[in-house]
Amino acid sequence: MSYKNGRDILPPSLLKQLQDYIQGEIVYIPKKEQKRAGWGENNGTRLIIERRNREIYRMYTSGTTIVELVQSFHLSEDSIRKIITKMRLHMAAETQHA
Template identity: 75%
Template sequence: MGYKNGKDILPPSLLKQLQDYIQGEIIYIPKKEQTRAGWGENNGTRQTIQRRNHEIFKLYENGLTVTELIQKYHLSEDSIRKIIVKTRVVVAAQR
């Protein structure tokens, strides 16, 4: 986060209005809510995990056991079971 001088970036009328509230101090202006990306959207992590989960589900449908999936993906039994159940619901909704 960088600091900018208000007189360099704000219109003079807005600068004068802000000076009625605060002068010579640092103020933080947050980003707009709609510009904030969801978890893993910018770096592709969300898509990578979705592909992995779909792959786990397909392997399970093709006969791999939960134990084999645990060993292959290094996830807990609970995680594998949750992935299978959630992905089954998503796949059923797509059909």
């Protein structure tokens, strides 16, 4: 954040209005509100994990055991079980909306 002189960047009418409220002080003007990207949306991590989770679920429904999935994806058994449960619910919801 850098210091800017209001006289250099503001229209004279706005500068006069601001001087009615505050003079000779430093004022922070926040950025406009903008929607922040969710975790992993900008760098593709979210998509990579979603694809991995779909693959885990596909392999599980094709007969791959949880122990084999743990070894293949280097995740804990608990993580694999959570992914399978989440994907099962997700797929059921997609089927209902189709």
